[in-house]
Every structure is written in structure tokens, then in C-alpha cells.
Amino acid sequence: MAVTQLVGAKIHRREDPRLITGHGHYVDDFLRTGMVYAAFVRSPYPHARVRKIEVTDAAKAPGVVAVYTARDFKSVITGATHPATPSFVAEKKHVPERRPIAETEVRFQGEPVAVVLAESGAQAVDAVGLVDVDYEPLEAVTDIEKAIKPGSPAVHEGAPDNICWDLAYAGDDVTAAAFAEADVVVKERIHQQRLAPTSMEPRGVLAEYDPYDKKLQIWMSSQGPHFIRLFISGALGLPESNVRVVSPDVGGGFGSKISPYPEDYLVAAAAKLSGRPVKWIETRTESIQNTTHGRGEIFDIEVAAKKDGTLLGLKVTQWLDCGAYTATFSAFQPCACLMAGGAYKWKGISARTVGIFTHRVPTDPYRGAGRPEATHLAERAVDLVAREIGMDPVDIRRKNFIQPQDFPYTQNFGLVVDSGDYDKSLDKALELAGYKELRQQQADLRKQGRYLGIGLSTWIEICGFGPSAATAPATGGIALVESAQVRVLPTGSVIVYTGSHSHGQGHDTTQAQIVADTLGVPYDSIEIRHGDTAEGPAFGYGTYGSRTLAVGGLAIHMACRRVIEKGRKLAAHLLEAAEDDVSYEQGKFMVKGSPDKAKAFGEVAFASYGAGLPDGMDQGLEATAYFDPPNFVWPFGAHICVVEVDPETGSVDLQKYVAVDDCGTVINPLIVEGQLHGGITQSIAQALFEEVVYDPESGQLKTGTMIDYAVPTANEIPDLVLGSTVTPSPSNELGVKGIGEAGTIAASAAVINAICDALSPLGIKHIDMPASPDRLWRQINQARATAGNGQKGVKA
Amino acid sequence: MKRKVSLTVNGTRREDEVEPRLLLVHYLRDVAGLTGTHIGCDTSQCGACTVLIGDKAVKSCTMFAVQAQDADVQTIEGLAKGDQLHPLQQAFWDEHGLQCGFCTPGFIMAGVYLLSQNPNPTDDEIRKGLEGNLCRCTGYVNIVKAVRTAAKTMGGQTKQPQATAATAGGD
Ligand code: FES
Numbered sequence: 001m002a003v004t005q006l007v008g009a010k011i012h013r014r015e016d017p018r019l020i021t022g023h024g025h026y027v028d029d030f031l032r033t034g035m036v037y038a039a040f041v042r043s044p045y046p047h048a049r050v051r052k053i054e055v056t057d058a059a060k061a062p063g064v065v066a067v068y069t070a071r072d073f074k075s076v077i078t079g080a081t082h083p084a085t086p087s088f089v090a091e092k093k094h095v096p097e098r099r100p101i102a103e104t105e106v107r108f109q110g111e112p113v114a115v116v117l118a119e120s121g122a123q124a125v126d127a128v129g130l131v132d133v134d135y136e137p138l139e140a141v142t143d144i145e146k147a148i149k150p151g152s153p154a155v156h157e158g159a160p161d162n163i164c165w166d167l168a169y170a171g172d173d174v175t176a177a178a179f180a181e182a183d184v185v186v187k188e189r190i191h192q193q194r195l196a197p198t199s200m201e202p203r204g205v206l207a208e209y210d211p212y213d214k215k216l217q218i219w220m221s222s223q224g225p226h227f228i229r230l231f232i233s234g235a236l237g238l239p240e241s242n243v244r245v246v247s248p249d250v251g252g253g254f255g256s257k258i259s260p261y262p263e264d265y266l267v268a269a270a271a272k273l274s275g276r277p278v279k280w281i282e283t284r285t286e287s288i289q290n291t292t293h294g295r296g297e298i299f300d301i302e303v304a305a306k307k308d309g310t311l312l313g314l315k316v317t318q319w320l321d322c323g324a325y326t327a328t329f330s331a332f333q334p335c336a337c338l339m340a341g342g343a344y345k346w347k348g349i350s351a352r353t354v355g356i357f358t359h360r361v362p363t364d365p366y367r368g369a370g371r372p373e374a375t376h377l378a379e380r381a382v383d384l385v386a387r388e389i390g391m392d393p394v395d396i397r398r399k400n401f402i403q404p405q406d407f408p409y410t411q412n413f414g415l416v417v418d419s420g421d422y423d424k425s426l427d428k429a430l431e432l433a434g435y436k437e438l439r440q441q442q443a444d445l446r447k448q449g450r451y452l453g454i455g456l457s458t459w460i461e462i463c464g465f466g467p468s469a470a471t472a473p474a475t476g477g478i479a480l481v482e483s484a485q486v487r488v489l490p491t492g493s494v495i496v497y498t499g500s501h502s503h504g505q506g507h508d509t510t511q512a513q514i515v516a517d518t519l520g521v522p523y524d525s526i527e528i529r530h531g532d533t534a535e536g537p538a539f540g541y542g543t544y545g546s547r548t549l550a551v552g553g554l555a556i557h558m559a560c561r562r563v564i565e566k567g568r569k570l571a572a573h574l575l576e577a578a579e580d581d582v583s584y585e586q587g588k589f590m591v592k593g594s595p596d597k598a599k600a601f602g603e604v605a606f607a608s609y610g611a612g613l614p615d616g617m618d619q620g621l622e623a624t625a626y627f628d629p630p631n632f633v634w635p636f637g638a639h640i641c642v643v644e645v646d647p648e649t650g651s652v653d654l655q656k657y658v659a660v661d662d663c664g665t666v667i668n669p670l671i672v673e674g675q676l677h678g679g680i681t682q683s684i685a686q687a688l689f690e691e692v693v694y695d696p697e698s699g700q701l702k703t704g705t706m707i708d709y710a711v712p713t714a715n716e717i718p719d720l721v722l723g724s725t726v727t728p729s730p731s732n733e734l735g736v737k738g739i740g741e742a743g744t745i746a747a748s749a750a751v752i753n754a755i756c757d758a759l760s761p762l763g764i765k766h767i768d769m770p771a772s773p774d775r776l777w778r779q780i781n782q783a784r785a786t787a788g789n790g791q792k793g794v795k796a
Numbered sequence: 797m798k799r800k801v802s803l804t805v806n807g808t809r810r811e812d813e814v815e816p817r818l819l820l821v822h823y824l825r826d827v828a829g830l831t832g833t834h835i836g837c838d839t840s841q842c843g844a845c846t847v848l849i850g851d852k853a854v855k856s857c858t859m860f861a862v863q864a865q866d867a868d869v870q871t872i873e874g875l876a877k878g879d880q881l882h883p884l885q886q887a888f889w890d891e892h893g894l895q896c897g898f899c900t901p902g903f904i905m906a907g908v909y910l911l912s913q914n915p916n917p918t919d920d921e922i923r924k925g926l927e928g929n930l931c932r933c934t935g936y937v938n939i940v941k942a943v944r945t946a947a948k949t950m951g952g953q954t955k956q957p958q959a960t961a962a963t964a965g966g967d
């Protein structure tokens with residue numbers, strides 16, 4: 001098989017046959033002998049004291065094996081649980097200790113207070129209803145604006161002001177000159193509503209403890225089984241080597257299956273306590289209530305610009321709703337501040353992030369994690385300025401873009417943007433969308449009192465986390481590099497173990513494409529394995545932050561190169577040639593200049609297990625590599641959204657969506673397109689439909705089912721028109737970047753910009769998300785009332 | 797108290813003693829051992845549990861197993877004939893109509909029903925026809941494409957999903 005033949009090809013996924021025939025292996029599909037089912041007793045209150053828990057009736061119920069409360073777990077969960085990494089906020093004012101089960105006080109609705117084990121799932125659920133918990137409801141605060149007001153109930157004693165962190169990355173001194181020179185200053189408050197990640201497969205854990213060997217095995221729907229092993233072994237006081245975590249087929253994660261959850265510790269501990277394998281599968285309501293939420297922020301921004309459209313300064317304050325605890329990676333989301341400048345040059349950016357406790361489930365990364373927020377605010381900021389000075393949104397972007405000759409470009413916070421050509425993707429998107437014609441059409445429709453809007457998002461992102469120097473401090477010590485091990489079997493077929501984890505991204509296919517090209521062996525002779533801590537390198541870092549290809553792919557590439565190096569030494573020995581004279585091409589080791597003197601890869605593999613190896617060489621042909629990237633990677637693109645808003649109902653007709661994205665070298669275009677489709681859809685969903693809503697008075701979750709939490713159906717999403725440009729990343733040998741989050745990072749701004757553009761004749765400048773018919777209708781009516789002419793510009 | 801239920805699952809006659817409250821989806825997964833039918837919600841919104849009963853697509857979380865007495869149930873496992881994928885399965889593969897695959901069995905079963913009712917659907921009809929199923933990964937673009945492709949492969953001549961599976965796989 002020729003080199004570079006497979007990279008770039010539309011290879012159909014090798015994981016699909018089992019999935020389309022119903023033979024996937026998700027956690028709920030596993031059974032163990034003697035297995036019991038767990039169900040959780042959860043607090044119905046956002047804040048309450050737990051006076052007493054009476055379990056007698058529940059314990060006697062049919063099929064019940066055990067009922068455990070916090071006290072029972074004390075002997076088993078002996079170590080710390082729920083680490084909170086520093087991420088982008090190394091110094092936090094207060095990180096409360098978090099235990100997986102509440103003993104005396106509950107701080108969010110859904111927090112577990114007891115666990116029931118029963119012979120069947122239904123019996124466990126029945127018995128949950130028989131556990132009698134005596135709660136004393138306490139005053140709760142479920143809104144960040146209220147939480148920081150003096151006199152608000154404190155979520156934790158140690159933080160009477162409810163502030164978890166308050167950090168200025170850069171103060172206003174940095175922006176003073178820019179604002180002094182400004183002709184225009186615009187201000188806006190931008191809400192990022194709480195979102196429920198809603199992978200279609202909810203979370204699930206199955207744990208089995210062997211008391212004789214003192215070994216714990218866990219099957220779990222997770223994006224990073226090695227991290228889970230690290231956390232759970234520590235909490236249960238077991239050597240890391242005695243715990244095995246298997247993440248089989250995982251039905252989506254979107255960031256919500258990275259951090260450890262209470263149930264992960266409790267199910268494992270319950271297996272140890274009861275001596276029975278324990279399975280727990282989250283219900284959808286439990287998922288919306290207890291799986292960490294994404295976003296949950298308010299941004300206050302101020303933008304300074306000249307009247308010719310030159311951007312000067314940006315001030316950003318991020319108010320982040322941490323929820324009741326600091327989730328493991330919630331301090332990642334302040335990266336929104338560091339990326340707030342977007343694709344543009346600024347004289348100065350000042351940024352402050354404030355993390356705030358509330359009586360709600362914690363927030364944590366959700367697809368994009370901080371970067372969608374950054375794009376949204378940067379793209380809104382640029383549009384607000386354009387509107388203020390009467391400039392076309394295209395022109396203001398072009399005027400301020402970082403230019404191709406500027407790369408590598410050190411942006412305001414010292415991050416080095418490795419490459420880009422922002423005009424190029426914008427040009428292509430404008431052409432695909434037919435921008436000029438759209439503007440004409442808009443003008444024509446406006447005359448008829450119709451509201452067509454065109455929105456742009458010229459987004460960039462930082463991904464491929466990441467260089468050890470930057471990430472080890474951010475996680476509290478573990479550098480987010482990636483590992484791979486390549487084993488060549490005697491007959492020349494290859495098994496690759498990778499520390500990344502696929503939960504829908506098709507790694508088995510794309511990683512095999514990379515191996516096929518690097519090693520020059522047939523695609524079908526390559527097996528890719530991941531998701532089992534008992535296999536492969538000592539540690540795997542998992543999949544999130546669009547890192548698998550740009551970090552994990554390179555680790556695989558690197559391990560393959562090491563295999564070739566050993567093979568070359570051996571081939572030289574077998575061919576009686578000098579090592580430097582032996583080259584490797586298309587699956588063959590050849591003596592330069594005498595092509596008939598060659599050894600096929602398989603022959604060398606077989607020989608490596610035999611006798612007569614060169615002095616000092618041991619048997620076998622395998623290599624392990626950990627790849628530490630020199631920089632992050634920086635995808636970018638241009639999205640254009642076209643909507644028509646019906647002013648009478650406030651409903652949005654999403655008529656066209658064009659996306660031109662650049663993720664560097666493409667391994668498999670089919671998969672890149674799929675990632676974009678899904679990512680864009682999730683971001684459109686944030687812009688138009690989804691929001692986790694709590695009742696402001698009672699703090700009760702109001703969107704606890706899929707009836708109320710509006711995940712869009714096929715009927716709400718238009719056909720998406722995709723284009724691409726290719727600017728290989730200079731940061732790695734394959735020229736690759738990431739694409740898993742790009743669509744989500746880009747789209748919400750395009751949609752909201754389009755709606756604001758549509759409604760600009762009414763004087764509407766800003767719309768919050770989700771732009772539901774209800775919200776738009778109110779805003780339109782208000783705008784009409786303010787204009788003092790209810791029918792101005794509107795069709796009769 | 798358990799009750800007897802007898803039904804046909806993927807062409808095989810079964811008789812089991814089940815609790816009256818057992819949902820059909822749990823029967824299929826836990827009693828019949830057919831785990832290809834998935835559970836994605838508690839409120840019959842997601843469609844991950846869709847199966848065919850007779851010639852109708854049914855969300856198997858919306859009925860009790862005992863209500864399936866004498867029914868002819870087909871699950872995702874019964875759709876391919878040996879190695880021969882159903883054209884819709886093939887189309888999901890070809891068009892990259894799945895990512896994590898969790899929603900996929902439900903979509904395929906709903907799609908089989910859709911094509912049995914409307915062998916040549918427009919994109920709009922496909923989108924409306926699949927409204928009862930949720931996917932979080934694909935943005936539906938390639939799912940719609942897959943149904944369109946399968947409609948073409950199947951030549952638009954089918955009304956019976958099972959007949960479809962038997963006759964149209966060879967394209
Ligand atoms: S599980 Fe049946 S519709 Fe969701």
C-alpha cells in the first residue's frame with residue numbers, strides 16, 4: 001500500500017458494522033454473574049439540612065440487597081474525591097471539599113443522600129421511594145447575580161460571598177490607551193445559558209470487586225478511563241494497578257464524561273461493600289439534573305474602536321456559575337477570556353473572571369468549553385461596532401483580521417497562534433452563500449416589511465491540549481500529552497494501543513489510516529485498541545478539547561517511526577548493508593541504489609522474533625511513544641447563517657447555513673464533515689432552543705425531561721453547506737489540527753448575528769440565547785412600543 | 797405476580813413469564829438478550845428504542861411486554877439477513893449516518909417504517925418522518941442522506957418492511 005494513500009481518503013468507518021446491526025457494546029449491555037442494580041435517593045431540594053434518613057422499610061422491600069448512606073461509605077471511600085484542577089485559575093479563593101454523598105447538608109437538587117441495591121432495577125427504584133429522608137429546607141440561591149449580593153445565603157461556609165475565584169488576567173491599565181483613542185465605545189451584557197450536554201447514551205457504571213485479589217474492575221461510559229482509574233483508586237485506597245477501567249462503546253460525551261461523578265465512586269464502593277457486582281444506568285431525568293452542565297455565564301463586554309472600523313480595545317468580565325462545587329475541570333472555562341480577541345488584532349484586552357457558587361449542579365466543560373463563549377462575544381462585539389459605525393460586517397472583519405504574514409502571531413495573552421488565512425475562508429464562505437445577492441434580497445424584502453438577516457462568524461479556536469509546559473500546571477501535575485504503543489506481530493500485522501478514547505469520532509478508522517501510511521502496511525492488518533486501562537501504555541489522557549488527532553495521532557505516528565527505525569537496523573543487518581544506506585518506502589526496507597536488495601515489512605517483523613539479531617538488539621518489533629506537542633493548534637473558519645424572523649410570532653426560519661472550516665491536513669473528510677454537522681447543530685441548538693431552566697423561587701429544575709429540554713430533531717435543522725480550506729498546522733509533522741468542537745465554537749454567533757441583523761430595522765441590537773419565539777416576540781413588541789409606532793416597517 | 801407472554805421476535809417464537817409492568821424494551825434487552833434496542837430517555841421522546849411491530853414502528857418503551865402478546869416484533873438484530881445488510885443499514889454506513897451509534901438502531905427501524913410508507917420521500921418528508929427520533933452527534937444531515945440513498949437503492953417499490961429486507965439487499 002502506497003505511502004500517503006489513505007490519509008485524506010473517504011474511508012468508511014470500520015466501527016460501523018457492529019453499530020448498525022445492534023451489536024455495539026455500551027455499558028448497559030454488560031452483565032456480570034450476581035449483578036445487582038443501584039438506584040439513588042436524591043435531594044428534591046436545592047438546599048436543605050438532612051436531619052435523619054430512615055432506611056428500614058426500604059431495606060425490607062422485595063429484592064433489596066442493601067441500602068447505604070454517607071456513613072456506610074466512610075470505611076470504603078477513604079481518600080479524597082472530586083479533585084478540582086487549577087486549569088486557568090491556579091489560585092482560587094475557596095475550593096470546598098466535595099464528598100460523593102451528602103451527610104448533613106444537600107447543596108443542589110439531585111445530590112445523592114442514599115443508594116439502594118436490589119436484584120432488579122425496578123426493585124431498586126421501588127425501594128428508593130421507601131427511604132424516608134427528613135429534610136429541613138434552607139434558603140437557596142440559584143442565580144449568580146443574586147449569589148454575589150451581600151446577605152445572600154452562602155453555599156459554603158468557607159465562602160460567605162459565594163466567590164470561588166476572582167482573577168484579572170489583565171487589568172484596565174492594558175486597555176486605557178485604546179479606550180482613550182476611541183471614537184466609539186459599545187457595551188453589552190451577553191448571557192450564556194446553562195446547557196445540558198445530553199449525550200444520547202446517559203452515563204453508566206458497572207463495578208465488580210474481587211476481595212481475594214483486591215481488584216476492582218469498572219465498565220463505564222467515559223471519555224478518559226485512565227483518569228477515572230487515577231481518581232477512583234485514590235479515593236478507594238487501592239493501588240492504581242489494582243483498578244481496571246474499561247470504556248467500551250460510548251454513546252457520546254461532549255465533555256460531560258471527563259470528570260469523575262459521585263456515582264462513579266459510589267457504585268465502585270457499593271460493589272466493595274456488598275460483595276456483588278453493581279450496575280447503575282442514569283435515567284434521562286437524572287442526566288439533565290445531575291450530569292454537569294455547560295456554559296452558565298454572563299459576560300460584560302466593552303469595545304473601543306475608531307470610526308473607520310479599526311478595533312482598539314476590549315474589556316471582558318466573565319461571571320461564571322460554578323454551581324454548588326468546583327467541578328474537576330470547571331476552571332477550564334475561563335479560557336473564554338484568553339480567547340476573547342478572536343481572529344482580530346487588538347491594542348489591548350483586559351479580562352477578569354469570577355467564579356460563583358450557586359445551589360445548582362456544577363458546571364464543567366461542554367463541547368467547546370470556553371471557546372464557544374469566546375467566539376460568541378468576539379463576533380457579537382465586532383457586529384455591534386459595525387452597526388454603530390454603519391460598516392458592513394464583512395468589511396470590519398477584513399480590516400482587523402490577523403494577516404497570513406503575521407503568523408506565528410503572539411496574541412494579547414501571550415498565546416502563539418500558529419497559522420491562519422482568515423480572508424481565504426471568509427472569501428469562500430461569502431461565495432458559497434452568495435453574500436451580495438443575499439444583501440440585495442434582504443433590501444428587497446425589507447421594502448415588503450420582511451425581516452431577513454445574514455450573520456457571520458469568523459471564528460478561531462485553540463485546541464490540541466496540549467504542551468506539557470502549559471497543561472501540567474493547569475491540571476495540577478499531569479501534562480496532557482498522549483501515548484501510543486505499536487506492536488508488530490510476527491506475521492506483520494499490527495496492533496496499536498492509544499490513550500485517546502473514541503466515543504463516536506471514528507478513531508478506529510482514522511488512526512488506522514495514519515498507521516497504514518506511516519508504516520506502509522495494509523489498512524486491514526491494523527487493529528486499533530483503546531478504552532481499557534489494562535492494555536497499552538501506562539497512561540492515556542483521553543479525548544476532549546479536540547486533541548485526539550493533533551496529540552494522539554502524532555503519538556501513534558511517532559511510535560510507528562520508532563518501529564521503522566528498529567526495523568531499519570534489523571533490515572540493514574539482514575541485507576548486509578550499512579544502516580544509513582537502507583531506506584523504508586511503501587512497506588519495504590531497501591538498499592539505496594539496489595532496489596532488488598529489499599526486505600518486506602512482514603519479513604523483518606518475522607525475523608525480529610528469531611535468532612541472529614544484531615549485537616545488542618532484543619527480540620520483538622514494538623515501540624511506545626508519548627507525544628508532547630510544541631504548541632496548541634489553531635483551526636479557524638467562516639460561517640454564514642441566513643434567517644428570516646416572523647415579527648408576528650417571533651419564530652426564526654433558519655434558511656441557509658454555510659460553513660467553511662480549516663482544520664489543516666484532513667485524514668478522513670467524511671469524519672470531518674460529520675464532526676462539523678454535529679457541532680454546528682449543537683451550537684444552533686444553543687442559539688435557538690436549549691436552556692436548562694430552574695424555577696427562580698423554588699430552585700426546582702423545570703426542564704428535567706426531553707419534553708422540556710429542547711434537543712432539536714431533524715425537522716429543526718436545515719441542510720448544512722460545508723466548504724473547506726487547508727492551512728496545514730506548522731506545529732506538527734502531519735499538519736493536522738482538531739475539528740471536534742469547531743462547529744460548536746462557531747455557530748451560535750452566526751445565528752444570533754443573523755437574527756440581530758434581521759431585526760436591525762426595529763432598532764434591536766442584541767438578542768440573548770436561546771432566541772426562542774417567546775423571547776423574540778417580546779423583544780420585537782418592546783422595540784415597536786419604544787419606537788412609538790407599532791407598525792413601523794412591518795407588513796400590515 | 798408474573799404473567800405469561802408469547803410473541804415472535806425476529807422470526808423466533810418465544811414464551812416467557814414476565815412481570816406485568818415490564819416494558820417491552822426491557823423485555824427485549826433483559827429477557828430476550830437483544831441489546832441493540834437502546835434506552836435514551838424516560839418519556840418516549842428519543843426513539844432509541846424503536847422496533848417494528850408488524851409493519852409499524854413502535855417506541856418499545858411505550859408499551860408493556862404483555863401488550864405484545866402474539867405480536868410480531870422485529871428489532872435491529874433481525875434486520876440484516878446473515879451478512880446481507882438491509883439497504884438502510886448499508887446506507888447509514890455509506891453516508892456516515894452515525895457517529896456514536898447509540899441512536900442508530902432506532903433511526904434505522906424508524907427509517908425502515910418511513911420507507912415502507914413512503915418509498916420516495918422528499919428531504920422534508922424524511923425530516924418530518926424521523927421527528928420522533930433524536931440524535932446528538934450527526935446533526936441529522938447524513939441520516940437524511942442515508943434514508944434518501946436507501947430509498948434509491950430500494951427502487952421505491954416496497955410497502956412491507958420485512959419483504960424489503962428479504963428482497964432488496966443485493967443492490
Ligand atoms: S427510550 Fe423509548 S423513546 Fe426514549
Ligand code: FES
Binds near residue numbers: 251895897933934
Ligand atoms: S450517532 Fe450519537 S446520538 Fe446519533
